[in-house]
Amino acid sequence: MERPLRILMIASEAVPFAKTGGLGDVAGTLPRALQRRGHEVTVVLPRYGWIDGARHGLRPFHAPMGVWMGGVEEWCAVEATEIEGVTFALVRYDRYFDRPLLYHDAQFRDYADNPRRFAFLTRAALQLCRDRGWAPDVVHVHDWQTALGPAYLKVWHWNDPVLGGAASVLTIHNIAYQGRYPAEHWPYIGLRWDNFTADTFEDHGATNFLKGGIRFADALSTVSPTYARETLGPIGGHGLGPYLLRRGADYVGILNGADYGEWDPSRDPKIPARYDASSLAGKAVCKRELQRRLQLEVADDIPVVGIVSRFVEQKGFDLLAPVIGSIVRGMRVQFAVLGAGDKQLEAFFGPLPRRYPGRVGTWIGYHDELAHWIEAGSDFFLMPSRYEPCGLNQIYSLRYATLPIVRATGGLDDTVEQYDERTGDGTGFKFHDPTPGAVHDTVGWAVSTFYDRKPHLEAMRRRAMSRDFSWERSAAAYERLYERAIANHRAL
Ligand code: ADP
Numbered sequence: 307m308e309r310p311l312r313i314l315m316i317a318s319e320a321v322p323f324a325k326t327g328g329l330g331d332v333a334g335t336l337p338r339a340l341q342r343r344g345h346e347v348t349v350v351l352p353r354y355g356w357i358d359g360a361r362h363g364l365r366p367f368h369a370p371m372g373v374w375m376g377g378v379e380e381w382c383a384v385e386a387t388e389i390e391g392v393t394f395a396l397v398r399y400d401r402y403f404d405r406p407l408l409y410h411d412a413q414f415r416d417y418a419d420n421p422r423r424f425a426f427l428t429r430a431a432l433q434l435c436r437d438r439g440w441a442p443d444v445v446h447v448h449d450w451q452t453a454l455g456p457a458y459l460k461v462w463h464w465n466d467p468v469l470g471g472a473a474s475v476l477t478i479h480n481i482a483y484q485g486r487y488p489a490e491h492w493p494y495i496g497l498r499w500d501n502f503t504a505d506t507f508e509d510h511g512a513t514n515f516l517k518g519g520i521r522f523a524d525a526l527s528t529v530s531p532t533y534a535r536e537t538l539g540p541i542g543g544h545g546l547g548p549y550l551l552r553r554g555a556d557y558v559g560i561l562n563g564a565d566y567g568e569w570d571p572s573r574d575p576k577i578p579a580r581y582d583a584s585s586l587a588g589k590a591v592c593k594r595e596l597q598r599r600l601q602l603e604v605a606d607d608i609p610v611v612g613i614v615s616r617f618v619e620q621k622g623f624d625l626l627a628p629v630i631g632s633i634v635r636g637m638r639v640q641f642a643v644l645g646a647g648d649k650q651l652e653a654f655f656g657p658l659p660r661r662y663p664g665r666v667g668t669w670i671g672y673h674d675e676l677a678h679w680i681e682a683g684s685d686f687f688l689m690p691s692r693y694e695p696c697g698l699n700q701i702y703s704l705r706y707a708t709l710p711i712v713r714a715t716g717g718l719d720d721t722v723e724q725y726d727e728r729t730g731d732g733t734g735f736k737f738h739d740p741t742p743g744a745v746h747d748t749v750g751w752a753v754s755t756f757y758d759r760k761p762h763l764e765a766m767r768r769r770a771m772s773r774d775f776s777w778e779r780s781a782a783a784y785e786r787l788y789e790r791a792i793a794n795h796r797a798l
């Protein structure tokens with residue numbers, strides 16, 4: 307570590323409080339890694355109504371707090387708790403955050419006031435620093451939800467005794483979600499109209515939070531080196547490539563870490579039996595229990611392919627759907643599927659166990675414990691993503707000796723090493739074409755390795771378990787990024 311920093315993180319979700327995907331894992335875990343390295347970190351997130359305050363030891367922290375939005379002052383309260391030295395401060399404003407789901411209603415329709423909700427969260431986080439006289443060296447924001455943070459700092463707080471010295475960093479976890487909303491929200495957001503221009507927040511007449519964030523942040527990152535390169539291009543960048551290109555070396559890719567406190571088969575309390583590289587006997591127990599739980603045929607000698615995912619276009623399950631029938635008919639293999647999201651995909655995967663009894667087990671929904679069971683009990687783990695900024699499940703899979711079958715994109719390409727049939731090297735199976743045929747053939751390749759090249763399979767499992775994606779290395783890379791942001795901020 308160069309020197310201890312005060313770091314304010316602002317995020318729309320963070321474990322253990324709220325999580326819909328990898329952002330929650332990162333925003334809850336990276337701060338603890340930074341704190342271990344001697345920094346002082348506060349994470350601000352919404353206090354969603356359903357968060358169990360007693361379970362997390364939330365106590366009143368700061369109230370009342372007035373937050374100026376364009377033309378109105380909103381009064382809210384902040385509750386907090388400490389985890390491993392990190393302060394987690396949760397903004398309580400029921401009008402915005404007391405809802406059953408984080409971003410959308412039960413029909414998956416975005417809440418219409420999302421731009422207001424998350425603009426408010428971001429300003430509330432900055433206001434909290436001002437009210438408490440806590441001067442951060444770095445304000446680190448994540449994704450479109452909090453991407454207004456750098457602009458608030460530059461436009462309103464550049465001269466503030468508490469916030470004037472704060473450099474800003476924006477991490478992009480998924481560039482497809484940009485925060486595009488009608489311009490009518492702009493006055494409430496509370497930036498100026500001269501920030502609503504084609505090279506700042508305006509995008510074909512609408513707001514684009516991420517675009518403005520890219521412009522105003524002192525430094526930027528995304529969650530893997532390969533995705534960083536992909537986002538500079540016209541397809542991967544979803545229109546923002548040119549703006550990222552303009553930032554040159556201020557934009558870097560830093561691979562996410564895994565929280566091995568939570569995801570490690572040698573001490574995971576959620577799985578039926580524990581195991582490590584010295585003996586995989588526990589893994590065989592986990593496989594049998596998983597087969598039983600999902601009503602698959604209980605047999606050691608049939609490979610199980612696991613899936614745990616949000617069902618969204620990004621994840622590529624529409625590439626599996628046309629061929630899963632011919633895979634289970636043509637190969638001796640089972641699928642253990644956990645997922646939720648897209649109604650069409652839910653309707654497709656939901657009835658598969660009835661069509662292929664004993665061969666496909668499906669659970670539609672979000673289920674943390676079952677996710678651990680699938681990681682532990684499967685032989686292979688399938689992620690046919692069309693794009694994948696980092697991906698965490700393949701990283702967990704490696705540690706659970708569950709060999710990933712992935713499309714070679716973004717973080718999947720950076721974390722999985724291609725199997726070499728001649729030497730037995732590698733940690734997984736990669737394909738390039740986003741086609742059902744490629745999914746079919748690559749699953750077939752893994753399955754044939756299971757049956758025909760057992761020694762390779764065993765060596766790959768042990769190799770996979772030895773790969774280390776802990777947060778320490780990534781936290782060190784973030785420190786370098788913070789120093790760059792601070793230098794850029796000072797140079798202004
Ligand atoms: P993304 O953030 O794009 O969804 P990641 O691979 O980075 O993808 O992270 C997904 C995280 O969410 C993992 O921790 C995974 O276990 C979890 N997850 C996704 N879908 C489910 C589900 N249906 N049930 C339980 N956990 C899930």
Ligand code: GLC
Binds near residue numbers: 327328529
């Ligand atoms: C996003 C991406 C995923 C990444 C996660 C955490 O949800 O889709 O690939 O792992 O953010 O950075």
